[in-house]
Amino acid sequence: MSTTSNPLRDPRDKRLPRVAGPCVLVLFGVTGDLSRKKLLPAIYDLANRGLLPPGFSLVGFARRDWDHQDFRQIAYESVKEHARTPFREEVWKHLSEGMHFVPGEFSDPGAFDALAMAVKELDQTRGTGGNYAFYLSIPPKFFPQVVEQLQRSGLAEHDDDSAWRRVVIEKPFGHDLTSAKELNDTVHRVFPEESIFRIDHYLGKETVQNILALRFANTMFEPIWNRSFVDHVQITMAEDIGIGGRAGYYDGIGAARDVIQNHLLQLLALTAMEEPTSFSAEAVRAEKAKILSSVRVADDPAQATARGQYAAGWQGGVAVKGYLNEDGIPPDSRTETYAAIKLEIDNRRWAGVPFYMRTGKRLSRRVTEVAMIFQAAPHLPFSQTDTEELGENALVMRVQPDEGITVRFGSKVPGTSMEIRDVNMDFAYGESFTESSPEAYERLLLDVLIGDPPLFPRQEEVELSWQILDPVTEYWASQPKLDQYKSGGYGPRSADELMARDGRAWRRL
Numbered sequence: 001m002s003t004t005s006n007p008l009r010d011p012r013d014k015r016l017p018r019v020a021g022p023c024v025l026v027l028f029g030v031t032g033d034l035s036r037k038k039l040l041p042a043i044y045d046l047a048n049r050g051l052l053p054p055g056f057s058l059v060g061f062a063r064r065d066w067d068h069q070d071f072r073q074i075a076y077e078s079v080k081e082h083a084r085t086p087f088r089e090e091v092w093k094h095l096s097e098g099m100h101f102v103p104g105e106f107s108d109p110g111a112f113d114a115l116a117m118a119v120k121e122l123d124q125t126r127g128t129g130g131n132y133a134f135y136l137s138i139p140p141k142f143f144p145q146v147v148e149q150l151q152r153s154g155l156a157e158h159d160d161d162s163a164w165r166r167v168v169i170e171k172p173f174g175h176d177l178t179s180a181k182e183l184n185d186t187v188h189r190v191f192p193e194e195s196i197f198r199i200d201h202y203l204g205k206e207t208v209q210n211i212l213a214l215r216f217a218n219t220m221f222e223p224i225w226n227r228s229f230v231d232h233v234q235i236t237m238a239e240d241i242g243i244g245g246r247a248g249y250y251d252g253i254g255a256a257r258d259v260i261q262n263h264l265l266q267l268l269a270l271t272a273m274e275e276p277t278s279f280s281a282e283a284v285r286a287e288k289a290k291i292l293s294s295v296r297v298a299d300d301p302a303q304a305t306a307r308g309q310y311a312a313g314w315q316g317g318v319a320v321k322g323y324l325n326e327d328g329i330p331p332d333s334r335t336e337t338y339a340a341i342k343l344e345i346d347n348r349r350w351a352g353v354p355f356y357m358r359t360g361k362r363l364s365r366r367v368t369e370v371a372m373i374f375q376a377a378p379h380l381p382f383s384q385t386d387t388e389e390l391g392e393n394a395l396v397m398r399v400q401p402d403e404g405i406t407v408r409f410g411s412k413v414p415g416t417s418m419e420i421r422d423v424n425m426d427f428a429y430g431e432s433f434t435e436s437s438p439e440a441y442e443r444l445l446l447d448v449l450i451g452d453p454p455l456f457p458r459q460e461e462v463e464l465s466w467q468i469l470d471p472v473t474e475y476w477a478s479q480p481k482l483d484q485y486k487s488g489g490y491g492p493r494s495a496d497e498l499m500a501r502d503g504r505a506w507r508r509l
């Protein structure tokens, strides 16, 4: 497939595209939601952008009585429904010729032997060069079994020095520090660290990577990015959806383990870390680890945290069920669907600046953002009535869905008085760039196939994040009380009280 003639490439872009070399991607858990909605469409989008090699092959492995054609049909439907780029028959035809299916149970050595034969055959027929990436989009309880089978069947090893093996693991990376270490030991028994790619899909988002561009490619933000100017930081990940069909995964995990341990703490790390010496994986990960090791829950968890569970309500004009009435949820479940935590960072740059995080399902709208709220001007030479509508200066990194950056500051209202009111200055991705943003999984899958690790957290970051969160989940486990909040609203009252205790309020959702 030619990359230079690809109509989706911006002709002004003179950089060489990052294109994957010959390889096979083996997808475990190919019948799951993530595969259907994100991974298969992302693979098609990469092919459509000319970023996969001509012989690229995809092997699906699952406990289904499918043949190659059934797998291709499922993939076709998911691409048609969820791909980002236009459907092109010739791209699909080429890609689907390289799609194979191996049926089997994770416990069945015979199925893994068949898998080993299938990929070796692809090396012969499609020139994939003995390079295999194994994507484990499966519940973590199966990780040990699958990595052991990969080892036993010889799939984890290669005789040829130029060939590679990589394993991709999806979160959750354990459910606390101890289990995260155990999981890591299991994977490490078979794969060396440089072959392990832990996916946190937030790091694949353009707007998340842009936090580093904003901070370290410019001069005007960094001088005020510290305790001398910042009053506090609010990191929000609000969703308007419920748990959908994910009861089996979500119940017992809850909001804090599902997204704070990974996505939100990664956002915090990128926002608060020092400048890395370069953008190499080592340098970026070292700075993230350094900042995470200075983060702690601000206070006694009773004061510094809040949680809740969604009750029935209305969303977009439709009546929706409460969490306890969702299919597959036990009626006495105490899993939180909303979590808020106040954190502090013990270093010179941030001492005394609270970082408030909140996340929840079934809130009034979907928004993810990092908002730096600045201190008030030390003195206002205006009358009190003229500044009644002046709020705090703010810089908001809008991660999604309305991707961009907003700067809020006071401005004179036209007229004869000196009335001052807040205004917004906006940068919107959609208006400034002609290229649309690739999906996070497109970027991350390509990085795996190329072997480019900077956007993948290493084990140290995973463990530091659990270390921050464990005291909170332990405290919650000891507390019988769990607030309910109305679906379609703003979250539990206890979260507002957490802010009110500090004389602050959450940004409006």
Ligand code: BG6
Binding pocket: 239, 258, 259, 368
């Ligand atoms: C996943 C969580 O990691 O992120 C889900 O498991 C959540 O619960 C999802 O809905 C949100 O992702 P995004 O990209 O839509 O913000």
